[in-house]
Amino acid sequence: MSRILIVAEHDGAKLNPSTAKCVTCAKQVAGASIDVLVLAADGASVASQAAALAGVGKVLLADNPANAEPLAAVLAPQVAKLAAGYTHVFGPSTTYGKDLMPRVAALLEVGQLSDVMAVDGPHAFKRPIYAGNAVLSVEAPQDAVLVATVRVASFEAAATGGSAAVEKVDAGVPLPTHTRFVSRSGATTGRPDLQSAARVVAGGRALGSADGFKIIYSLADKLGAAVGASRAAVDAGYVPNDLQVGQTGKIIAPELYVAIGISGAIQHMTGIKDARTIVAINKDGEAPIFEVADVGLVGDLFAIVPEFEKALG
Ligand SMILES: Cc1cc2nc3c(=O)[nH]c(=O)nc-3n(C[C@H](O)[C@H](O)[C@H](O)COP(=O)(O)OP(=O)(O)OC[C@H]3O[C@@H](n4cnc5c(N)ncnc54)[C@H](O)[C@@H]3O)c2cc1C
Known part of the structure; x- marks a missing residue:
């Protein structure tokens, strides 16, 4: 029988929704x-949130002051040790999981299966390749622990309603001292997290400047949405690169994605394939984004977006 260990992602207080998606997988x-x-x-508190996910049998809680910050070098040896007896170790294919899981795989001396998007069997999975343009069926070896990252955009979050037991554990492994936490710096915007937001408003090169991008923030705030951007907008310095959506940015699956002044290049579309409803605003009626948009508005974004915002009241 398969015994799956999922490494939870959290910020010390709240369980990240990516964990519930790994549970569904x-x-x-x-x-x-x-x-x-x-x-x-x-x-x-995080453990009790994980214990409430339907389908979870048990939560292992490894409390250790060294785990205060998610340093992959410190966490990986603990995961590798605590993985003993498990057939699979899953983590989310988020920045956290992409940092941590390859180290876990290396310590367990196995290869990592990345970006699981569908399950065909205990050792048979599907994953995207070529920027999502093709899907690969992968057969993993059955005689070794399978370390995998789960493409969170491909799975709904598991429902709550469970009441799993929480068991305190101590990996009891020496932790490396070569990597230590120095400081954290990041923008605190008060907006939803791009990777897990239900609504995302994104802008492209057409915004023209950081100043021009303000209408994107304004509309996003009206909708309670996260802000995203195309790579062209990031490369031009309109927004920081953690807002980039696409092949070399974030893969997202919001309920609503509003693409403003974004042409719809294949590398951008890779990031929004699983969005439920796509709204596009572009002055070029032939822009490729309209091929996937559920709702399209052709016209000048600098005229349409303020009107759109006004209509929202
Ligand atoms: C290896 C590789 C990886 C990449 N990874 C990514 C990635 O992760 N994410 C990503 O986004 N891109 C990525 N790219 C870049 C991608 O190919 C495109 O260059 C980029 O997505 C284009 O961004 P854009 O749509 O903002 O700009 P453009 O393609 O220049 O499109 C701008 C759009 O705005 C419209 N427009 C202009 N003015 C107005 C106006 N006033 N009102 C309304 N519409 C207007 C235009 O009609 C046009 O459609 C990658 C490229 C490569 C080669």
Whole structure:
């Protein structure tokens, strides 16, 4: 029988929705038992959120002051040790999981399966290749632990309603000292997180400047949405690169994606394939974004967006 360990992503207080999506993926492995590992400094609250996910059998809570910050070098040896007895170790294909899971795989001396988008069997999965233009069916070896990252855009979050037991664990492994936390710097915008937001408003090169981008922020705030951008807007310095959506940015699956002044290059579309409703505003009626848009508005964004915002009241 498959025994799956999911490494939880969290910020010390809140469980990231990516964990619930990994649970949904794991549930598609027929007959699997699913445990969640929370590595934290004081993770009781996060562990109880994980325990409430339907389908989780047990939550392992590894409290350790060294786990206060998500340093992959520190977390990976603990995950590798605590993975003993499991057939699969899953993490989300987010920045956190992409940082941590390859180290776990290396310590367990196996290759990593990245970006699982569908489950065909306990060792058979699908994953996207060529910027999402083709789908690869992968058969993983059955005689080794399978370390994988889960493409969170491909799975709905598992529902709550579970009541799994929380068990305190200690990996008891020496932790490396070559990597230490110095400081964290990042913009605190008060807006939803781009990767897990239900609504995203994104702007492209057409915004023309950082100043021009202000109408994107304004519309996003009206909609309670996260802000995203094309690579052209990032490269031009209108917005920081953590807002980039696409092949070399974030892969997202919001309920609503509003693409403003974005042409719809294939590398951008890779990032929004799983968005439920796509609204595009572009002055070029032939722009490729309109091929995937559910709602398209052809015209000058600097006229349409303020009108759109006004209509929202
Ligand atoms: C290896 C590789 C990886 C890449 N990764 C990514 C990625 O992760 N994400 C990504 O986004 N791109 C990525 N790109 C770049 C991608 O190919 C495109 O260059 C980029 O997405 C274009 O951004 P854009 O749509 O903002 O700009 P453009 O393609 O220049 O489009 C601007 C659009 O705005 C419209 N427009 C102009 N003025 C107005 C106006 N006033 N009102 C309304 N519409 C207007 C135009 O009609 C046009 O359609 C990658 C490229 C490569 C080679």
